[in-house]
Structures are given as structure tokens and as C-alpha cells.
Amino acid sequence: MAKPDVQICEVGPRDGLQNAQHLMPTAAKKAWISALAAAGLTEIEVGSFVPARLIPAMADTGEIVAHGRSIPGLTVVALAPNVKGFQRALEAGAHKVTFPVSASRAHSQSNVRMSPEEMIAQVKQCIALRETLPADRRPQIEGAVATAFGCTLQGSVPEDDVVQFATMLAEAGCDAVALADTVGYANPAQVKRVFRRVRESIGGKLEGAHFHNTRGLGLANALAAYEEGVRNFDSSMGGLGGCPFAPGASGNVITEDLVFMFEAMGITTGIDLEKLFKAREVLVHAIPEEPVYGHTPVAGLPKGFRQAA
Amino acid sequence: MAKPDVQICEVGPRDGLQNAQHLMPTAAKKAWISALAAAGLTEIEVGSFVPARLIPAMADTGEIVAHGRSIPGLTVVALAPNVKGFQRALEAGAHKVTFPVSASRAHSQSNVRMSPEEMIAQVKQCIALRETLPADRRPQIEGAVATAFGCTLQGSVPEDDVVQFATMLAEAGCDAVALADTVGYANPAQVKRVFRRVRESIGGKLEGAHFHNTRGLGLANALAAYEEGVRNFDSSMGGLGGCPFAPGASGNVITEDLVFMFEAMGITTGIDLEKLFKAREVLVHAIPEEPVYGHTPVAGLPKGFRQAA
Numbered sequence: 001m002a003k004p005d006v007q008i009c010e011v012g013p014r015d016g017l018q019n020a021q022h023l024m025p026t027a028a029k030k031a032w033i034s035a036l037a038a039a040g041l042t043e044i045e046v047g048s049f050v051p052a053r054l055i056p057a058m059a060d061t062g063e064i065v066a067h068g069r070s071i072p073g074l075t076v077v078a079l080a081p082n083v084k085g086f087q088r089a090l091e092a093g094a095h096k097v098t099f100p101v102s103a104s105r106a107h108s109q110s111n112v113r114m115s116p117e118e119m120i121a122q123v124k125q126c127i128a129l130r131e132t133l134p135a136d137r138r139p140q141i142e143g144a145v146a147t148a149f150g151c152t153l154q155g156s157v158p159e160d161d162v163v164q165f166a167t168m169l170a171e172a173g174c175d176a177v178a179l180a181d182t183v184g185y186a187n188p189a190q191v192k193r194v195f196r197r198v199r200e201s202i203g204g205k206l207e208g209a210h211f212h213n214t215r216g217l218g219l220a221n222a223l224a225a226y227e228e229g230v231r232n233f234d235s236s237m238g239g240l241g242g243c244p245f246a247p248g249a250s251g252n253v254i255t256e257d258l259v260f261m262f263e264a265m266g267i268t269t270g271i272d273l274e275k276l277f278k279a280r281e282v283l284v285h286a287i288p289e290e291p292v293y294g295h296t297p298v299a300g301l302p303k304g305f306r307q308a309a
Numbered sequence: 310m311a312k313p314d315v316q317i318c319e320v321g322p323r324d325g326l327q328n329a330q331h332l333m334p335t336a337a338k339k340a341w342i343s344a345l346a347a348a349g350l351t352e353i354e355v356g357s358f359v360p361a362r363l364i365p366a367m368a369d370t371g372e373i374v375a376h377g378r379s380i381p382g383l384t385v386v387a388l389a390p391n392v393k394g395f396q397r398a399l400e401a402g403a404h405k406v407t408f409p410v411s412a413s414r415a416h417s418q419s420n421v422r423m424s425p426e427e428m429i430a431q432v433k434q435c436i437a438l439r440e441t442l443p444a445d446r447r448p449q450i451e452g453a454v455a456t457a458f459g460c461t462l463q464g465s466v467p468e469d470d471v472v473q474f475a476t477m478l479a480e481a482g483c484d485a486v487a488l489a490d491t492v493g494y495a496n497p498a499q500v501k502r503v504f505r506r507v508r509e510s511i512g513g514k515l516e517g518a519h520f521h522n523t524r525g526l527g528l529a530n531a532l533a534a535y536e537e538g539v540r541n542f543d544s545s546m547g548g549l550g551g552c553p554f555a556p557g558a559s560g561n562v563i564t565e566d567l568v569f570m571f572e573a574m575g576i577t578t579g580i581d582l583e584k585l586f587k588a589r590e591v592l593v594h595a596i597p598e599e600p601v602y603g604h605t606p607v608a609g610l611p612k613g614f615r616q617a618a
Binding site for chain 1 (some may be wrong): 347459460461462463464481492493495496497498499504522523528529531532533536549559563566569572573574575579603604605608611612613
């Protein structure tokens with residue numbers, strides 16, 4: 001299999017379910033993740049290692065990581081908000097751990113009860129901790145600059161702050177840095193500008209783009225990021241998602257429509273759209289009362305449509 | 310008032326209402342159009358001159374054009390599918406008349422019961438007819454290449470056909486030519502490619518882009534067209550719209566989100582977003598059971614957001 005042109009990380013089991021109104025049973029999560037992998041997703045953020053009393057939907061993340069590890073070829077990603085979460089991720093065997101570092105100080109306090117600098121200090125500790133492990137047990141570490149395009153608490157977020165925290169994460173030893181529009185404030189011009197500035201500072205360590213569709217601009221922002229050279233995208237099936245600690249945050253960019261956009265453009269994703277729609281059925285069947293979004297699954301593929309691959 | 314960076318033509322009263330499940334009373338149409346103009350829309354496609362038995366929602370177009378003409382500064386656009394429709398548009402006093410010419414032969418037959426070439430012959434007759442009028446009574450004439458990015462009946466539409474029909478419309482004497490994604494098949498790469506090819510053939514006569522959001526790509530396609538130099542966009546409030554003679558066509562690109570995208574990018578539209586949301590209330594109040602779309606009106610503007618103007 002040739003490497004696809006873009007790498008899409010499905011974050012629905014983490015970003016989506018942590019904000020869903022309905023709890024998805026553990027068995028259903030496993031079935032959904034298996035269906036996603038069967039559709040060609042090779043990277044799935046399966047959960048987060050946060051206290052279960054704060055986010056009950058994430059209480060089974062350890063078991064979900066274990067299930068993900070049983071799927072050949074799947075990179076199992078988990079979110080950790082601190083050293084303790086990282087230790088749990090290590091125990092579970094996550095292949096990649098993402099740390100959210102909010103460029104908005106207000107959101108950082110709300111989300112992880114730390115300043116961005118304190119959060120980056122946690123990331124450094126985790127990177128040091130990783131060095132003590134055998135080489136085959138060291139997960140990839142990603143620093144994700146959250147609220148990188150604005151914040152519902154703070155309002156605008158200075159681009160200098162985004163560049164600064166992204167640079168600190170890269171210098172701390174993160175393998176990759178992502179920029180996240182946690183609350184759906186980004187616009188395409190800003191996306192190009194901020195990604196360009198961060199790339200000028202940290203080069204190839206800048207990898208992922210994480211957009212929300214709160215104001216309908218998810219795909220336009222993804223297109224702008226692609227044009228700016230980004231090749232790694234987070235998205236969520238059915239547009240599930242938001243941030244429980246950022247008021248007004250809603251819906252991630254929708255995996256189904258994102259994959260359709262790229263494939264229609266001739267950009268390969270490695271994902272089979274028909275199988276992706278099957279995985280959507282698994283999701284809808286598991287939490288049927290949860291609202292799901294996405295135009296392409298409803299409209300169907302264009303007549304005579306063939307995927308880029 | 311400085312000319313805005315982009316010109317948005319609201320097509321909801323035509324493209325939206327012709328496909329709505331609920332008839333909007335004439336008085337409500339007038340109130341909605343007034344509210345749209347008050348928000349800063351300076352070009353509104355208010356209706357089409359088609360037989361009322363085919364599309365009852367358009368039966369009052371003459372009266373609606375007259376209302377539009379009473380609003381200072383508003384360019385009143387009407388659609389005509391043939392010479393007879395054009396004559397009615399002249400009688401009503403439309404400032405601009407749009408003729409749909411489908412690049413898909415199957416859609417052309419379904420939509421206007423003519424081949425594209427026959428339809429272009431009708432446009433030529435209308436242009437000749439216009440020459441017989443006093444200068445102050447001559448409307449602008451736009452040729453819109455429909456199904457320019459694919460067709461639910463025919464499947465893919467050759468780009469050569471799109472270039473050919475656009476060129477024939479320009480050479481026939483149309484003041485402007487638009488490309489329309491009638492059924493929501495377009496993708497951003499295709500948008501750039503087709504607009505570039507048509508511009509190479511007809512230069513500045515290529516003006517408008519008309520996108521549907523059927524597969525969620527409306528804003529991404531608008532962004533691609535903007536990057537390709539397009540400055541005239543059709544959109545529909547609440548994403549109303551479709552084509553009654555193109556199966557599976559649904560929702561236009563959403564005015565509210567399109568205006569937000571441009572304004573957030575620092576591209577002026579001349580439209581006041583808060584007043585635009587008021588006009589949406591007028592629409593929703595007039596046909597409350599009709600589904601409307603749009604993220605920005607629901608999410609609200611970002612904290613501290615200021616328009617480009």
C-alpha cells in the first residue's frame with residue numbers, strides 16, 4: 001500500500017465521545033473503532049486519560065487502548081492532560097500521546113488547571129520519563145497548541161503566543177506539534193498565516209491541524225491548511241465533539257466530508273468512503289439519539305464517483 | 310461607501326423559495342427582501358419568470374421585482390428560462406436577467422426542455438431584443454453555465470463542454486458569465502481548474518460562482534474560487550435551495566456562513582452580520598417549518614469579533 005497523500009486521525013472516540021450527551025458502552029466503542037480501522041483509518045485517538053469523575057465517558061480508555069492495539073497497523077493515540085495521565089497511557093500501551101497546551105491562559109486554567117508554561121513543564125517531565133523506558137515501549141509525543149485561533153473565554157489569542165508555545169513544545173522534545181482550533185474561531189487566512197509562522201519557527205515538527213466546524217468553516221480551514229503544506233488532519237465522524245471546558249465549542253470537522261473533499265480533489269486518504277459510511281452506521285446504532293452531522297453520507301457519492309486511489 | 314472586496318448576490322428568494330416545501334406569501338417575501346437589503350445586500354435574485362403552473366412559488370415574481378426596484382441601490386435580478394420569460398422580466402423591470410444554460414445535456418432537457426445550443430440561441434434572441442429598447446431600460450444579461458461541475462443525471466460533465474458553452478455565452482454578448490455547481494458535485498481543485506480554463510477563454514466576462522452545499526463543500530469551493538480570482542458569489546440565506554429538475558440537488562452555500570468567512574478573513578462584503586441574522590429571523594418567521602441551515606447564526610460571532618469594514 002502506498003502512503004496516502006494525507007493522514008487523517010479520527011478523534012471521534014475521544015473528542016467526540018467526551019462531549020456526547022450519551023455514553024457509548026465499551027463494547028460499542030470497540031466495534032466502532034474496529035469499523036473505522038476497517039475503513040482505512042490508520043490513526044485513531046481512542047480516548048483520554050483524565051479522571052473518570054471529571055469525564056465519565058473516558059473511564060474505559062485503558063481497555064479501549066488495549067483493543068486498539070489488537071488491530072494490526074493501527075496507531076493508537078490517547079490524550080493526557082498531565083504526568084499522571086501519561087503514566088496511565090504508558091501502562092495501557094498507547095502508541096502516541098497528545099498533550100493539550102492552550103495558548104489561551106483562560107482556557108488553559110479551565111481545561112487543565114495550569115498555565116501554559118506549567119503544562120509545558122508537565123510535557124517535559126513526560127519526555128524525560130519516556131527516556132527511562134525500553135526503546136520499544138516509548139510512545140510518540142505530540143504537543144497540541146489548543147485555542148490557537150481564538151478562545152471563547154479570552155477572545156482573540158495573540159499569534160505570538162501560539163508561535164511561542166509551539167516552539168517551546170518543539171524544543172522540549174515533542175516529536176510533533178499540532179495546532180487546534182478548539183472553539184471554531186479560525187478562518188482560512190488566519191490558518192495560513194499561523195501555520196506559516198509556526199513552520200518558520202519549528203519546521204517539520206509542525207504536523208497536525210485540528211479544526212472544529214462551529215461556524216461551518218471546518219473544511220475551508222482544512223483546505224487552507226492543506227494549501228499551506230499541512231498533511232495531517234484530525235477529524236471526527238459525524239462531526240461529534242467540542243470541549244467540555246470551553247463554552248460554546250461544538251462539532252469537529254466531519255471525517256466523512258473531509259475524506260470526500262480530499263478524495264474528490266484527487267488527494268488520497270487511504271480511506272474507503274463506502275466503508276466509512278458503514279462505520280458511521282455503527283456509531284449511529286450505538287448512540288442513536290446523539291445528533292450526528294455530515295452532508296456526504298446523506299447526499300451519497302456523486303454519480304460515477306471514483307476515489308483517488 | 311467603498312466598494313466591497315466581494316459582491317454577494319442573495320439567491321434565496323429565487324433558488325431557495327423555488328425549492329422550499331412551504332410557500333412564502335408575497336408580503337413576507339417583500340419584508341424578507343427589504344431586510345436583506347437593509348443588511349447590506351446590494352444584489353438579490355428575487356425570483357424567476359417561469360410558468361406559475363410549473364413553479365407556483367414564483368407566480369408573484371413580477372410584483373416582487375417591482376418591490377425590489379423600490380429599494381434604493383438594490384440590483385434586482387431575475388431568472389428567465391427563455392425569450393418569453395425575458396419579456397416578462399423586461400415588463401417587470403428587472404435590472405439583471407440570468408439565463409441558465411446547462412452544460413449537461415440531460416439536465417438541460419430536464420430544466421428548460423432544450424439542448425444547451427437551443428438555450429444559447431434563446432439568449433441571443435434576448436440580447437437582440439434588448440438592443441431594441443431605450444438605453445435606460447436595458448437589463449444586464451448573465452449567462453450561467455449550470456451543472457458545470459457534474460450532474461446527477463449525466464454524471465461527470467466534460468470540462469471542455471463547460472468552456473465551450475461559457476465561451477458561446479460570452480461571444481453571444483452576455484455581459485457576464487457565471488459557473489454553477491447546481492447539484493453540489495464540485496471540489497476545490499476542480500473549481501480552480503475550471504474557473505481558470507474559462508477565464509483563459511473569456512477573460513473578465515467570467516464573473517460569478519454559484520455553489521451548493523450538498524456535500525458540505527460549499528465554503529471550501531467558495532474559498533477556492535476566491536483564490537482563483539472570483540469576486541462575485543451567489544449564496545442563499547439559511548442554505549435554502551436546490552433545483553426542482555435536478556434530482557438530489559440540495560442547499561445552496563449559506564449566506565450567513567459565507568459572509569462570516571469572508572469578513573473573518575478581512576475581506577469586505579458590505580454586509581452587516583448582525584443585521585443579516587435579523588433578516589434570517591424574518592425568513593424563519595415567514596416559513597417557520599422550513600428547515601434552515603447555517604452554523605454562524607447558531608454559534609454566534611466569536612468573542613470580540615469585528616467585521617472587516
